[in-house]
Structures are given as C-alpha cells and as structure tokens.
Amino acid sequence: MKGARSIGFGQSLEVGAAWLLAIIWLMPLIYAFWSAFHPAEFATRFSLLAPLTLENFREAWSQAPFARYYFNTFLLVTSVLAAQFVLCTLAGYAFARLEFVGRDVAFALVLVQLMIMPEVLIVENYRTMSHLGLVDTITGIGLPYMASAFGIFLLRQTFKTVPQELEDAARVEGCSRLQILLKVYVPLAKPTYVAYGLVSVSYHWNNFLWPLVITNSVETRPLTVGLAIFGAPESGVDWSIITAATLLAVAPLLIAFLLFQRQFVQSFMHAGIK
Amino acid sequence: MKHGGSRLDQVYGWLLLMPATVLLIAFTHYPTVATLGQSFFSAGTAARPSEFVGLENYRFLLEDEVFWKVANNNLWYAVGTIPASIAIAILMAVWVNGKLPARGLVRMAYFTPTILPMIAVANIWLFFYSPDIGLIDQVAAKFGIPSHNWLGDPDTVLGCLIVMTIWKEAGFFMIFYLAALQSLPPELEEAARVEGASRWYFFRRVTFPLLMPTTLFVLVNAVINSFKLVDHLFILTKGGPDNASSLLLYYIYEVAFSFFDEAYAATLTVVLLGVLAVVAIGQFVILEKRIHYR
Numbered sequence: 001m002k003g004a005r006s007i008g009f010g011q012s013l014e015v016g017a018a019w020l021l022a023i024i025w026l027m028p029l030i031y032a033f034w035s036a037f038h039p040a041e042f043a044t045r046f047s048l049l050a051p052l053t054l055e056n057f058r059e060a061w062s063q064a065p066f067a068r069y070y071f072n073t074f075l076l077v078t079s080v081l082a083a084q085f086v087l088c089t090l091a092g093y094a095f096a097r098l099e100f101v102g103r104d105v106a107f108a109l110v111l112v113q114l115m116i117m118p119e120v121l122i123v124e125n126y127r128t129m130s131h132l133g134l135v136d137t138i139t140g141i142g143l144p145y146m147a148s149a150f151g152i153f154l155l156r157q158t159f160k161t162v163p164q165e166l167e168d169a170a171r172v173e174g175c176s177r178l179q180i181l182l183k184v185y186v187p188l189a190k191p192t193y194v195a196y197g198l199v200s201v202s203y204h205w206n207n208f209l210w211p212l213v214i215t216n217s218v219e220t221r222p223l224t225v226g227l228a229i230f231g232a233p234e235s236g237v238d239w240s241i242i243t244a245a246t247l248l249a250v251a252p253l254l255i256a257f258l259l260f261q262r263q264f265v266q267s268f269m270h271a272g273i274k
Numbered sequence: 275m276k277h278g279g280s281r282l283d284q285v286y287g288w289l290l291l292m293p294a295t296v297l298l299i300a301f302t303h304y305p306t307v308a309t310l311g312q313s314f315f316s317a318g319t320a321a322r323p324s325e326f327v328g329l330e331n332y333r334f335l336l337e338d339e340v341f342w343k344v345a346n347n348n349l350w351y352a353v354g355t356i357p358a359s360i361a362i363a364i365l366m367a368v369w370v371n372g373k374l375p376a377r378g379l380v381r382m383a384y385f386t387p388t389i390l391p392m393i394a395v396a397n398i399w400l401f402f403y404s405p406d407i408g409l410i411d412q413v414a415a416k417f418g419i420p421s422h423n424w425l426g427d428p429d430t431v432l433g434c435l436i437v438m439t440i441w442k443e444a445g446f447f448m449i450f451y452l453a454a455l456q457s458l459p460p461e462l463e464e465a466a467r468v469e470g471a472s473r474w475y476f477f478r479r480v481t482f483p484l485l486m487p488t489t490l491f492v493l494v495n496a497v498i499n500s501f502k503l504v505d506h507l508f509i510l511t512k513g514g515p516d517n518a519s520s521l522l523l524y525y526i527y528e529v530a531f532s533f534f535d536e537a538y539a540a541t542l543t544v545v546l547l548g549v550l551a552v553v554a555i556g557q558f559v560i561l562e563k564r565i566h567y568r
Contacts, residue, residue: 014369014372015374015375017369018369018370018374018380019376019380021362021365021366021369021384022379022380022383022384023383025383025384025386025387025441025445026383026386028387028395028398028399028402028441029386029390029398031398031401031402031409032398035401086293087293087294087297088294090290090291090293090294091290091291091293091294091295093290094286094287094288094290094291095291098283098286098287098290099280099283099287100283100284100286100287100288101284103287106291106295109298109303110294110298112302112303112306113298113302115498115550115551115553115554116302116306116547116550117498117502118301118302119502119523120502120523120543120546120547120550121301121302121305121306121309121543122526122527122530123309123526123530123536123539123540123543124304124305124306124308124309124312124540124543125301125305126530126531127308127536128300128301128304128305143297143301144297144301144302146297147293147294147295147296147297147298147301149298152294177286202389205391206389206390206391206392206393207391208391208392208393208505208508209504209505209523209527212508213527213531224391224393224394224505227391227393227394227397228393228508228509231393231397231509239401242397243397243398243401246394246397246398249391249393249394250389250390250391250394253389253390254386254389254390257386257389258382261378261382261385264385264389265381265385265449268388268446268449269449269450269452269453
C-alpha cells in the first residue's frame with residue numbers, strides 16, 4: 001500500500017476532477033443565466049462590466065402567451081397527478097391485498113406499459129383521441145398517462161409492506177374496505193406518494209412529444225410546446241430572449257428542486273429502486 | 275390468505291382495477307395491437323379507402339433508404355450515449371459517495387440536468403453548437419481553429435447530440451448508483467484495505483460486480499430512452515442535414531404527421547415495438563438467470 005502522502009495527493013487530484021466535472025455540468029445553465037440577464041450584445045461576449053437587465057424576460061413574456069402556457073401546464077400536471085393518485089391507489093391495493101381470478105395475468109399486462117410508454121404509440125393514440133373528440137384538449141394530453149403502470153407498481157410494493165394485522169384490526173372496528181384503504185393504507189404510504197408525485201410532476205412538466213402532437217392552439221399548449229414554437233429558428237427571435245423564455249419555462253421546477261434538493265434526489269432514487 | 279380468495283374479493287378486486295384497466299387497454303394494449311394490424315393495410319385516402327396489402331408496407335420498409343439511415347443513426351446514438359453515460363454516472367456516484375468538500379453542491383450540479391425539459395436543454399445547447407458565435411467556435415477561434423457548422427455537418431451532428439444527451443442523462447443514472455453504493459457494507463472496503471488491495475482493484479473485483487443489478491436497471495432505462503427521447507431534434511436539427519441526425523421515433527412522427535402516411539408510420543412503429551420487446555425479453559432472461567444462481 002502506498003504511503004499516506006501519496007493518498008493525500010491522489011485524493012486532492014480526485015477532488016479537483018470531481019469539481020471540474022461539476023463546473024462543466026453547470027456550464028450550460030450558467031450560460032443561460034448569463035445570456036438571459038444581460039443585454040443582447042453581451043449574449044456571446046463575456047465581460048465583467050456587462051450591465052444586468054430584466055428586459056429579455058419582459059420581451060419574452062410580451063411576445064408569447066406564456067401566462068396561458070403556465071396555466072395549461074399547471075392544469076395538465078395537477079389533473080394528471082390527481083387522476084394517477086386515485087387510479088393507482090385503487091389498483092395498487094387490489095394487486096397488493098386482494099385475491100381474485102386473473103390477478104397475476106392482469107398485473108403482467110399492467111407492467112407492459114413500463115416498456116411501451118404512450119409516446120411510442122402517438123400514431124394510434126392520436127386516432128383514438130380524434131374518435132373521442134379530445135384532440136386539442138388538456139384531457140387529451142393527460143388521459144394516456146393517467147393509469148400509470150409505474151404508479152400502480154410502486155403503490156403495490158408499498159401496500160404489501162403494511163402489516164395485515166392493521167387491516168384486520170380496522171375491520172374488527174367495523175371499517176369498510178374503502179375506509180380501510182383511506183385510513184390505514186394511504187397514510188402509511190405517504191412517502192411513496194411524495195416520491196411518485198415529484199417524479200410525475202417533473203415528467204409531465206417536461207413532456208413534449210405527445211403534447212405537441214395532440215395540441216394545436218394557445219388554449220391547450222403546455223409550456224414545452226409553447227417554448228419550442230417560440231424558440232424555433234424561423235421565428236427570428238433574439239438569443240437572449242430565447243434563453244430568458246427558456247428560464248421562464250423551467251423556473252418553477254428548477255426553484256423547487258433547489259429548495260427541496262434532498263427530497264427530489266431521494267424521490268427519484270426511491271422511485272427507481274423499487 | 276386463502277387460495278382463490280372470497281367471492282367478495284373477486285368482485286372488489288376487479289371493481290378497483292376497472293378504471294385503470296379501461297385506460298390501460300385503451301391507450302396501451304389496444305393501440306399496440308391496432309398498430310400491428312394497421313401495418314398490413316395501405317394508407318387510406320378519400321378516393322381510395324385503406325385495403326389489406328399483406329406485407330407490402332414491410333417490403334417498402336426494407337427498400338426505404340431513409341429507414342435504414344435512421345435505424346443506423348439510432349444504433350450509433352445508443353452506442354454513443356449508453357456506455358459513456360453509465361461510466362460517467364458511476365464515476366459521479368463514487369465521488370459523491372466519498373469524502374468530498376461541498377459534496378451537496380457537487381451532487382446538485384450533477385443532478386440538475388435531470389429536471390430540465392429536453393426542449394430547454396436543446397435551446398441552451400444550440401448556442402454552444404452555433405457556427406461562429408457559438409461557445410465552441412469562440413473557444414476554438416482563440417486557438418486559431420476555423421469555425422465549423424457543428425449541427426450542419428452530417429459528420430459531426432450525431433456526435434453533438436450524443437454529447438448533449440450524455441450531459442442530460444448521467445446525473446439521473448448517478449443517483450441509482452449512489453443508492454447502491456450506500457447500501458454496500460463498509461466492512462468490505464475495510465477488509466480490502468487490510469489486504470492491501472488497490473482502490474482500482476477493489477472497484478473492479480468487488481464494487482463493480484456488486485453494482486450489477488443497478489447496472490442492469492440503468493441499462494434498460496438507457497436503452498429505452500435512446501429510442502424514445504427525440505424532443506431535442508425538434509429544436510436542434512429537425513433530423514437533418516439529410517436525415518443525418520434523425521432517430522426512429524422522430525421519423526415516425528414525420529411520416530405520420532408531416533407526410534400523413536399512417537400505414538407506413540404504423541409499420542415503423544412495429545419496428546420500434548420490436549426493439550422494446552427485445553429489451554424486455556432480454557431483461558427478463560437475465561433476471562431469471564440471476565434468481566437461478568441464488
């Protein structure tokens with residue numbers, strides 16, 4: 001084994017490398033901030049004397065209906081999450097605690113969605129949506145995601161860890177099945193709901209392909225689609241304004257992440273490992 | 275619990291499953307089957323309704339040069355992104371798991387790209403790759419290297435997308451390795467130190483094999499992502515130049531919603547579904563083997 005000093009040197013080299021990688025990893029975001037908060041002439045020129053400005057944000061905000069896009073995204077994310085919580089709780093409980101014919105086959109069929117996500121089936125799902133008259137509606141964007149195999153799987157795993165005695169005790173006290181689910185299982189699974197909720201909100205806040213396909217008006221477009229149209233090269237908008245718009249679109253999620261960093265990382269971890 | 279369950283359980287079970295089942299069938303199982311069916315029919319027009327054409331669409335697919343190009347691109351995109359992002363993710367996890375000053379900050383830096391939408395990421399990276407005014411060309415100019423149209427050159431465009439994707443994904447994969455590393459018993463490393471094993475040897479012979487389940491999980495996710503993440507193409511290249519950066523799902527989008535050839539789009543989707551099926555079966559086989567060993 002090498003001496004203490006060489007370990008010290010090797011370690012500081014490693015610390016340096018880890019830091020360097022961290023800085024490289026932050027660079028794109030740092031650049032976005034630079035360009036968004038400085039006048040356009042400094043977008044590609046770096047000078048400590050460059051004046052700060054909010055003009056780019058004001059311009060971006062006035063050139064596209066971002067307020068509406070925010071509202072659409074907010075509506076989409078909350079409605080998908082609410083539906084997912086209800087549907088996945090019911091299904092997760094059924095798979096975890098009830099014995100019925102065809103349960104294992106049904107569960108295997110649910111898991112198919114882990115591999116074949118709705119974005120792969122845009123062609124056929126678009127056709128279905130037009131039959132249902134849901135093209136260009138927020139419901140149309142959210143509907144394919146509401147029964148989430150991932151959510152069902154996570155909640156099933158969590159519900160399975162709830163001691164059966166708790167359910168039996170509640171039943172002795174005269175609780176119905178639904179009451180047991182709401183009063184015993186749901187409160188105990190709170191960490192799973194938080195973890196799944198964060199993952200789901202991030203996913204749908206950022207989702208693009210399916211919303212692009214199914215929307216075609218300002219009234220339904222979420223932020224990502226609005227941003228893509230805004231930033232298209234043919235729109236001829238300034239660099240600085242595009243980066244300002246980009247930051248506007250990611251701001252809520254980014255701020256939430258910076259504030260609750262540990263919670264975010266643990267949620268993604270928790271959700272992935274099950 | 276008794277085998278088969280009570281009659282009440284039967285009713286309850288299916289009642290609770292009903293809402294999720296209806297949606298899953300409507301938007302996952304039905305469209306999967308319908309896509310397969312559609313691929314055997316011609317595209318219908320007002321004058322000529324869609325009719326059964328057997329394997330005609332598949333014959334067309336085999337002769338479609340764009341398809342082969344796109345499939346080839348996607349293969350290289352996967353080969354370029356997956357091993358590199360896994361390697362970087364492991365490195366990040368090892369660093370963030372060790373004693374490191376300002377560890378929280380470094381972890382945040384690595385993880386941040388994960389929560390950004392691909393569209394925003396592409397908007398920002400577009401600037402790096404722009405000819406002349408882009409960051410890369412500005413730095414290159416300082417060294418006297420002439421400017422280059424990174425995204426406009428068929429030889430460099432896919433590489434640009436690969437680098438950006440690695441940046442976006444490595445931090446996400448890192449957290450799974452981090453969780454795995456934290457669950458390893460610390461006695462192992464102590465024992466190795468007593469034995470005088472070097473860190474690299476220890477990593478190669480002990481840590482890395484123990485991380486195998488995580489690697490399998492990450493690998494599956496990475497493969498799926500490399501076939502379903504195409505958002506950035508809409509901003510950066512639109513698949514160009516001359517389809518040099520187009521990926522399978524992007525081509526499906528184009529065929530369906532720009533060329534309005536639903537039948538051929540369905541045929542291409544069948545190929546994509548086939549790829550995903552192979553991934554699923556592969557994962558299943560490996561997992562079965564591992565359980566068998568235990």
